[in-house]
Amino acid sequence: LEIDVKRILVLGSGRVGSIIASDLAKSPDFEVAVADASAASLDRARARAELETIEADLTPGKIRELAARRDLVVGALPGSMGFAALSAVVDLGLDVVDISFMPENPLDLDARARETGACALVDFGVAPGMSNIFVGVAQNLLDRVDSVSIYVGGLPREGVWPYFYKAPFSPSDVIEEYTRPARLVQEGRVVTRPALSEPELLEFPGVGTLEAFNTDGLRTLLDTVKAPNMVEKTLRYPGHAELMRVLGESGFFGTEPLDVGSVAVRPLDLTSRLLFPLWNYAEGEEDFTVMRVTVEGVRESSRVRMEVDLLDRYDPATCTLSMARTTGFPAGAAARLLAGGAFLGPGVHPPETLGRFPETVDRILEELGMRGVLFRRCEAQVP
Amino acid sequence: LEIDVKRILVLGSGRVGSIIASDLAKSPDFEVAVADASAASLDRARARAELETIEADLTPGKIRELAARRDLVVGALPGSMGFAALSAVVDLGLDVVDISFMPENPLDLDARARETGACALVDFGVAPGMSNIFVGVAQNLLDRVDSVSIYVGGLPREGVWPYFYKAPFSPSDVIEEYTRPARLVQEGRVVTRPALSEPELLEFPGVGTLEAFNTDGLRTLLDTVKAPNMVEKTLRYPGHAELMRVLGESGFFGTEPLDVGSVAVRPLDLTSRLLFPLWNYAEGEEDFTVMRVTVEGVRESSRVRMEVDLLDRYDPATCTLSMARTTGFPAGAAARLLAGGAFLGPGVHPPETLGRFPETVDRILEELGMRGVLFRRCEAQVP
Numbered sequence: 001l002e003i004d005v006k007r008i009l010v011l012g013s014g015r016v017g018s019i020i021a022s023d024l025a026k027s028p029d030f031e032v033a034v035a036d037a038s039a040a041s042l043d044r045a046r047a048r049a050e051l052e053t054i055e056a057d058l059t060p061g062k063i064r065e066l067a068a069r070r071d072l073v074v075g076a077l078p079g080s081m082g083f084a085a086l087s088a089v090v091d092l093g094l095d096v097v098d099i100s101f102m103p104e105n106p107l108d109l110d111a112r113a114r115e116t117g118a119c120a121l122v123d124f125g126v127a128p129g130m131s132n133i134f135v136g137v138a139q140n141l142l143d144r145v146d147s148v149s150i151y152v153g154g155l156p157r158e159g160v161w162p163y164f165y166k167a168p169f170s171p172s173d174v175i176e177e178y179t180r181p182a183r184l185v186q187e188g189r190v191v192t193r194p195a196l197s198e199p200e201l202l203e204f205p206g207v208g209t210l211e212a213f214n215t216d217g218l219r220t221l222l223d224t225v226k227a228p229n230m231v232e233k234t235l236r237y238p239g240h241a242e243l244m245r246v247l248g249e250s251g252f253f254g255t256e257p258l259d260v261g262s263v264a265v266r267p268l269d270l271t272s273r274l275l276f277p278l279w280n281y282a283e284g285e286e287d288f289t290v291m292r293v294t295v296e297g298v299r300e301s302s303r304v305r306m307e308v309d310l311l312d313r314y315d316p317a318t319c320t321l322s323m324a325r326t327t328g329f330p331a332g333a334a335a336r337l338l339a340g341g342a343f344l345g346p347g348v349h350p351p352e353t354l355g356r357f358p359e360t361v362d363r364i365l366e367e368l369g370m371r372g373v374l375f376r377r378c379e380a381q382v383p
Numbered sequence: 384l385e386i387d388v389k390r391i392l393v394l395g396s397g398r399v400g401s402i403i404a405s406d407l408a409k410s411p412d413f414e415v416a417v418a419d420a421s422a423a424s425l426d427r428a429r430a431r432a433e434l435e436t437i438e439a440d441l442t443p444g445k446i447r448e449l450a451a452r453r454d455l456v457v458g459a460l461p462g463s464m465g466f467a468a469l470s471a472v473v474d475l476g477l478d479v480v481d482i483s484f485m486p487e488n489p490l491d492l493d494a495r496a497r498e499t500g501a502c503a504l505v506d507f508g509v510a511p512g513m514s515n516i517f518v519g520v521a522q523n524l525l526d527r528v529d530s531v532s533i534y535v536g537g538l539p540r541e542g543v544w545p546y547f548y549k550a551p552f553s554p555s556d557v558i559e560e561y562t563r564p565a566r567l568v569q570e571g572r573v574v575t576r577p578a579l580s581e582p583e584l585l586e587f588p589g590v591g592t593l594e595a596f597n598t599d600g601l602r603t604l605l606d607t608v609k610a611p612n613m614v615e616k617t618l619r620y621p622g623h624a625e626l627m628r629v630l631g632e633s634g635f636f637g638t639e640p641l642d643v644g645s646v647a648v649r650p651l652d653l654t655s656r657l658l659f660p661l662w663n664y665a666e667g668e669e670d671f672t673v674m675r676v677t678v679e680g681v682r683e684s685s686r687v688r689m690e691v692d693l694l695d696r697y698d699p700a701t702c703t704l705s706m707a708r709t710t711g712f713p714a715g716a717a718a719r720l721l722a723g724g725a726f727l728g729p730g731v732h733p734p735e736t737l738g739r740f741p742e743t744v745d746r747i748l749e750e751l752g753m754r755g756v757l758f759r760r761c762e763a764q765v766p
Contacts, residue, residue: 162629243629246545251657252635260653263646270643270653274634 006339009070010034011058011085013041015168015281015321016099016125017076019328022048023371024074024335035066048318060088067092074335075100076328079173083109086120090348093117097334099125099327103180107220110348120348124334125327126310127152127232128219129351130375131293133364134308135225136355138295142304145227145297151202151212153235154323157286157314163278164237166287168323171275172268177234178244179253182214183222185230190222196241196248200233204290206311211238220350227297235290247271281321286314289326302381309376326373333367389722392453393417394441394468396424398551398664398704399482399508400459402711405431406754407457407718418449431701443471450475457718458483459711462556466492469503473731476500480717482508482710486563490603493731503731507717508710509693510535510615511602512734513758514676516747517691518608519738521678525687528610528680534585534595536618537706540669540697546661547620549670551706554658555651560617561627562636565597566605568613573605579624579631583616587673589694594621603733610680618673630654664704669697672709685764692759709756716750 006029010021013036021034026049033052034045042053056062058077063085067073073089075082075098082100089096090109093116098106106122113120123129131150139145156166167174181192199213217232247253252271257264281287291310298304312322330351337343337360344353354360365375389412393404396419404417405428416435417428425436439445441460446468450456456472458465458481465483472479473492476499481489489505496503506512514533522528539549550557564575582596600615630636635654640647664670674693681687695705713734720726720743727736737743748758 162632243626246626249545250661254657258653258656260648260656263648265643265646265648265653267653267657270641270648270650273641273643274637274650278633 005029005031006071007031007069008033008072008074008335008339009067010045010074010076011063012036012076012078012100013038013045013053014076014078015044015324016328016331017041017074018045018048019320019324020074020076020332020335021045021051023328023332025049025051027336029339033066033070058085060084063088064092067094070094072096072335072339074098074331076331078170079103079176086122087112090116090118090120095119095338096121097124097331097338098122099129099331101125101128103176105219107223107348107350113348114346117346119338119344119346121334121338121344122348122350123219124331124351126289126330127291127293128217129327129330130310130368131217131232131291132221132351133354133361134293134306134375134377135221135295136352137358137361138297138306138355139225139352140355140358141306142295142297142299145225145295147229147294147296148221148225148227148231149294150217150232150291151235151293152217152232152289152291153210154287154289154326155210155235155237156281157288159237163240163243163275165240165279166281166285167279168281168287168321170272171279172272174279175244175253175268175272177215179248180216182216182232183218184214184232185218185222185227188228196245199241201238202235204235204292204311207288207290209238210235210290211241213241221352224350224352284319286316287322288313289322291326296382303383304379305382306379307377310373312373315372325371329368329371329373330364333364336367337363388412388414389454390414390452391416391455391457391718391722392450393428393457393459394446395419395459395461395483396421396428396436397459397461398707399711399714400424400457401428401431402703402707403457403459403715403718404428404434406711406715408432408434410719412722416449416453441468443467446471447475450477453477455479455718455722457481457714459714461553462486462559469505470495473499473501473503478502478721479504480507480714480721481505482512482714484508484511486559488603490606490731490733496731497729500729502721502727502729504717504721504727505731505733506602507714507734509672509713510674510676511600512710512713513693513751514600514615514674515604515734516737516744517676517689517758517760518604518678519735520741520744521680521689521738522608522735523738523741524689525678525680525682528608528678530612530677530679531604531608531610531614532677533600533615533674534618534676535600535615535672535674536593537670537672537709538593538618538620539664540671542620546623546626546658548623548662549664549668550662551664551670551704553655554662555655557662558627558636558651558655560598561631563599565599565615566601567597567615568601568605568610571611579628582624584621585618587618587675587694590671590673592621593618593673594624596624604735607733607735667702669699670705671696672705674709679765686766687762688765689762690760693756695756698755708754712751712754712756713747716747719750720746
């Protein structure tokens with residue numbers, strides 16, 4: 001009896017990539033290799049499952065070389081490397097799931113993917129990712145969508161002065177969220193607000209009061225959902241955003257080299273260097289992920305509000321950060337879907353596309369549920 | 384008729400040095416030269432009075448060369464250059480007033496000054512400076528001093544987010560105040576507290592609520608006043624100190640070079656570079672100086688509290704910052720005293736020494752009063 005074993009290449013073995021790779025590697029259906037420039041990062045994946053590790057500088061050329069012998073690729077690289085990596089894989093016509101959250105618009109690769117036959121599921125984490133799926137589902141169920149709001153954050157269980165924050169990826173990737181202007185939709189028009197702007201305090205059961213502020217998280221939803229009001233905000237412990245505004249306003253996030261004494265230095269590089277030890281999760285340090293997606297609209301002449309809540313916590317049994325779980329497991333589930341047959345056809349597909357496939361969404365939620373990532377969904381008439 | 388014109392050299396033509404130099408130059412008794420490495424800084428002094436300007440890198444050798452032909456020197460250099468400059472002048476046996484607020488203890492040069500015959504008045508600004516004088520006066524009047532507290536700050540009239548602060552000197556000199564451990568006296572023992580620690584909110588009439596925190600401002604008072612409790616705190620608008628604690632804790636004030644990409648950079652150098660444009664007073668921007676010195680003790684078996692308050696404001700008539708007025712005019716008054724005859728004898732003398740010379744203190748207060756710098760002094764019995 002011969003099983004059709006799929007060969008999967010995971011690009012990036014960071015906090016999230018290592019979870020995706022090890023989760024997939026535990027399935028007998030997959031033969032998984034994970035590639036990363038850092039041997040220490042590869043150790044992280046190897047400690048969790050039996051898989052092949054490839055230490056390599058992941059240039060587009062190297063990615064093409066490594067991907068050529070695979071059936072499927074999962075991209076879990078830093079945002080700055082994401083677009084080049086996705087392009088390289090799409091060029092090969094390979095199916096791919098990406099969670100790099102690149103600053104570029106991944107839909108720009110749609111035409112190329114249709115040419116090469118690649119099926120690319122992009123932005124497939126928790127938010128963007130699961131948030132998009134729930135918006136897609138709501139859009140599919142409603143006759144008209146009036147408003148979408150997405151609140152999401154990954155936070156350390158214990159907030160510690162001064163930043164009350166830790167990050168499972170490099171500070172510069174977080175700071176990118178704090179500097180990229182936030183696009184939102186107001187009364188049918190896309191408007192741009194500074195990142196970190198319009199702070200508001202919200203209560204989350206089991207967590208307490210968090211502060212939400214604008215970030216550029218709507219991404220593909222700006223193209224794919226026609227709602228007159230859409231907003232995405234990032235959640236942090238109160239006070240964090242103010243410090244980020246101060247550092248940003250003072251120039252500490254600057255990307256242009258500045259002359260300092262006899263050398264030129266990019267302020268962001270020094271800032272990342274200083275914040276890394278402060279924001280890095282220590283081994284065993286616990287985090288949680290909180291998300292609230294609210295869609296309001298009209299169905300059969302009734303005003304309806306659909307709400308999805310997530311509160312996921314660090315898994316002490318496997319020492320897995322919640323942020324890695326909630327970001328990595330959706331990507332893993334998407335990889336399983338792709339490996340099971342290309343139900344979407346060639347092109348670049350954002351997660352909200354799955355809103356038209358309720359059974360597929362149920363399969364993803366089932367995969368996440370098996371891993372303890374549980375969403376509370378409710379729907380209410382609104383007056 | 385021949386007047387005995389004294390030749391005065393002012394070292395440093397910054398915000399404060401230029402005020403001292405131009406103020407002294409207006410007197411027919413003095414022939415003033417001001418030296419600075421920056422032509423722009425020298426222009427600042429030249430715009431205010433007729434005086435000689437000397438563009439020179441003020442190494443100790445250069446200072447010895449320039450000072451050799453003078454009767455008196457006033458040191459108004461940055462703190463980092465202060466000790467070397469004072470040493471050079473003391474070596475020449477010249478009388479000197481210094482307001483560089485060097486990190487070193489200027490009293491370490493006392494023995495050398497006694498050898499060479501130099502009379503050095505050091506720390507002769509507002510605080511340290513006038514604050515020390517008032518403590519010296521109180522010590523002279525009281526049988527026993529129980530406690531001394533000094534609160535002082537120079538602030539922009541309008542506080543602007545995020546720092547609510549401007550500085551008439553380089554940010555690195557301000558940050559030095561925020562990093563140097565603060566020595567205070569508690570129950571007769573010198574104890575050390577982190578800079579920026581033990582914040583408290585205080586009201587100042589005409590100003591509003593300010594925040595006070597520990598800085599290392601007692602300096603020579605630690606050696607010269609035997610009071611069981613002494614504290615010096617710096618005043619800022621509320622919130623400023625917290626940001627400084629955050630930057631300090633994050634390493635942005637670090638003085639050890641860090642590898643950033645391919646270069647090594649001292650975090651403090653980049654931080655100073657970024658903060659300079661944010662903290663620099665624009666032309667015509669107004670500031671104020673606030674100070675409160677309280678001395679409690681016993682005189683003839685009665686408990687007495689002596690308090691001195693200062694609230695000085697920017698002078699629009701001469702476009703002079705209050706911080707330059709309140710720091711520069713005491714130094715100028717001290718220079719006039721020295722030029723009038725060495726009443727103190729050779730050695731390094733901190734301002735509190737003048738507490739034993741009430742007429743001299745009155746002359747200084749008269750000089751300051753003529754320039755609009757007015758202290759409110761009051762004394763009360765305490766139960």
